Amino acid sequence: MAIRNEEIGDLVLDAARSCLLRSGGRKVTVSEVARQAGVSRPTVYRRWPDITEIIRGLLTREVLGVVEETIGGTADPADLDALVARVVAVVGALRDDELIASLWREQREFMSPYVFERLGTSQQGILAILADMLSQGQERRQVRAGDAKRMAAMVLLIAQSFLQSGALVSDILAEGWSVELHEMLAGYLRPVGTGVDG
Numbered sequence: 001m002a003i004r005n006e007e008i009g010d011l012v013l014d015a016a017r018s019c020l021l022r023s024g025g026r027k028v029t030v031s032e033v034a035r036q037a038g039v040s041r042p043t044v045y046r047r048w049p050d051i052t053e054i055i056r057g058l059l060t061r062e063v064l065g066v067v068e069e070t071i072g073g074t075a076d077p078a079d080l081d082a083l084v085a086r087v088v089a090v091v092g093a094l095r096d097d098e099l100i101a102s103l104w105r106e107q108r109e110f111m112s113p114y115v116f117e118r119l120g121t122s123q124q125g126i127l128a129i130l131a132d133m134l135s136q137g138q139e140r141r142q143v144r145a146g147d148a149k150r151m152a153a154m155v156l157l158i159a160q161s162f163l164q165s166g167a168l169v170s171d172i173l174a175e176g177w178s179v180e181l182h183e184m185l186a187g188y189l190r191p192v193g194t195g196v197d198g
Contacts, residue, residue, distance in 0.1 A: 011037045012044055013058045017099060020055070025102025030054070055103075055110065056120070062100060063122035066093045067129060080142045083133060084185045088178050091159045095166070104164070115164060123160075127152050134189070144191045155185060 015037035019028040030051050034041045048054045070086075070093045077083040094100055104111055114120045119127070130152035137143035143151075162181055166173070173180060 008037075008039060008043060009047060009057075011039065012047070012054060013061055016051075016054050016058045017062070020058075020102065021098060023106075025099075025104075025106035027051070027107065052110065055107075059100070059103065060120065060122040060125075062097065063094065064125050066090070066097055066100075067126060069093070071129075076136065076140075077133075077142070080137065080186055080190060081182075083137050083142060084182050084189065086133070087130070087155060087159060087185055088182050091162060091181065092178060095163055115160070123156065127156055130155050137189070141191060143189050151189065154188065158184060158188075 012033060016028070016033045019032050019036050020026075028051065030041055030044055030048075033051070033054060034044045037044070044054070048057070067090055070090045074086070077086060114123060127149070131148045134143050134151050134155075135148040138145060138148060159181075162177070166177060170177075
């Protein structure tokens, strides 16, 4: 029975994930990935032009998968603290993800464009999720008034900055990082004129 195109896609991304984890995040080749997936190199090249595009597709799947697993299917947040707790939980899950951590450690030249040059597909997906959450929070008067997309962009920048540079102050923040990040985000999103969740 022939393997469907979408199944080949998953096979290749799964194989790339296995190869990268085995290498500790160091560079791998299309040949390694194809061998791990049990498909030919031409089969891989019909869908992806090079290993960079494979890893890009894998990273998108990994990040959005972590987000979905962390907050998908949960009830609407009861207040601002619950909304912010979701964001902090996603940051924690991304921080603990073995693949993402290994790529940051070993392939900074691959990861850095998503910090300094352009938004990746996964970042755009997260922005859309954040904007939707904040818009709903505004409707429930849990979040201050403002352009939800702009606010989502700021939340993404804050969270991403912690993910990239948190190790610099890990001895200071230690296990209190989540409390400090929660306070920072809650202060930014809190409705104006309220000292509580609104």
